[in-house]
Amino acid sequence: MDITGRNExxxxxxxxxxxxxxxxxxxxxxxxxxxSLTEAEDAVQEAYARWFAQSVERRAAVANxxxxxxxxxxxxxxxxxxxxxxxxxxxxxxxxxxxxxxxxEWTGLSHGSTxxxxxxxxTLDESVEMAFLVVLxxxxxxxxxAFMLHDVFRVPFNEVxxxxxxxxxxxxxxxxSGRRRVAAARTGGARAxxxxxxxxxxxxxxxxxxxxxxxxxxxxxxxxxxxxxxRATASxxxxxxxxEVAGFLVYLAGLAGRLDLLERSVNGQPGLVAVDGDQVxxxxxxxxxxxxxxxxxxxxxxxxxxxxxx
Numbered sequence: 320m321d322i323t324g325r326n327e328x329x330x331x332x333x334x335x336x337x338x339x340x341x342x343x344x345x346x347x348x349x350x351x352x353x354x355s356l357t358e359a360e361d362a363v364q365e366a367y368a369r370w371f372a373q374s375v376e377r378r379a380a381v382a383n384x385x386x387x388x389x390x391x392x393x394x395x396x397x398x399x400x401x402x403x404x405x406x407x408x409x410x411x412x413x414x415x416x417x418x419x420x421x422x423x424e425w426t427g428l429s430h431g432s433t434x435x436x437x438x439x440x441x442t443l444d445e446s447v448e449m450a451f452l453v454v455l456x457x458x459x460x461x462x463x464x465a466f467m468l469h470d471v472f473r474v475p476f477n478e479v480x481x482x483x484x485x486x487x488x489x490x491x492x493x494x495x496s497g498r499r500r501v502a503a504a505r506t507g508g509a510r511a512x513x514x515x516x517x518x519x520x521x522x523x524x525x526x527x528x529x530x531x532x533x534x535x536x537x538x539x540x541x542x543x544x545x546x547x548x549x550r551a552t553a554s555x556x557x558x559x560x561x562x563e564v565a566g567f568l569v570y571l572a573g574l575a576g577r578l579d580l581l582e583r584s585v586n587g588q589p590g591l592v593a594v595d596g597d598q599v600x601x602x603x604x605x606x607x608x609x610x611x612x613x614x615x616x617x618x619x620x621x622x623x624x625x626x627x628x629x
Contacts, residue, residue: 324529338384341388342367342440343365346437347441347442348389348396349396352463353400354452355417357417357622362381362395366395368594369462370388370391376406381520390478390482393464393482393569394591396464397460398461400464410548411549412549412553412555414617415449415544416449416543417623418449418455418585418604419443419447420583420585421583421584422439438454443584449605449616450504450606450614451486452503453504453616458496461485464483465483465497466481469490470494474492488575491536505555513607513609514605514607517536519582522591524536525569526572528569530569533569536610538547538611539561540559542558542564544615545617546619548620548622553619578593585603586604589605590602592603599627601619603616603617604618
């Protein structure tokens with residue numbers, strides 16, 4: 320089976336080329352809806368499988384095949400989001416969306432740099448920033464799909480309604496509710512250069528185990544969240560407050576001995592990657608306001624770090 324989800328010996332002519340070209344957009348939509356590269360890839364594969372499972376006549380009768388695929392991917396994602404709520408109850412510790420690397424920053428990748436890697440299809444913009452994805456995760460499935468389709472992918476409400484199974488007016492309310500959630504979570508933020516400078520100073524302070532410097536870089540109400548998924552050691556609950564987080568970071572640095580941290584982009588924003596030789600141990604994402612860090616997300620679950628393998 321190829322990347323479109325059809326059998327390699329199935330008939331596919333020139334009329335299928337626009338569909339295959341649409342795959343990147345579908346992957347971007349699915350990742351933003353699910354927060355998981357693996358699940359996004361599965362959703363897109365399933366949509367293509369359903370398309371090519373139809374007869375040639377039925378496919379020819381579809382006026383807009385790309386829109387058909389968007390509908391199917393969105394509905395698959397809605398089903399995934401509903402079941403994810405039950406899976407999260409069994410998840411060990413905190414759950415954080417799967418981080419996406421900037422491929423240009425990594426050299427000598429042993430795998431994952433081909434077109435088959437879902438990470439290569441993700442456009443890194445503000446709609447995949449970790450802070451944004453965390454807010455999306457707080458929404459109901461219908462709210463998330465309606466908001467994402469309309470506000471990010473500019474799908475008209477009458478089409479959103481057909482996907483979500485609500486009236487256009489109800490979808491408008493869902494998107495508006497999602498918009499309010501995003502607006503409430505957003506702050507003034509920091510410019511890209513300032514974010515990079517803060518992350519660089521944080522890295523140096525952490526490696527030096529400089530408690531005072533760390534406290535200065537952290538917002539008094541900072542929250543640090545770790546996701547080990549039961550596969551890697553991680554704090555089972557968030558650590559809150561600049562003194563508590565700084566102390567915990569110094570403690571971790573003491574346990575690690577030598578702390579190898581690389582400054583890398585995480586979901587399009589300055590972040591850090593902890594490595595041991597060629598093994599990626601943790602990916603850190605940050606929410607920075609002005610010159611202070613408000614949120615730290617540490618992804619340690621090895622299942623979520625596969626795209627970062629070097």
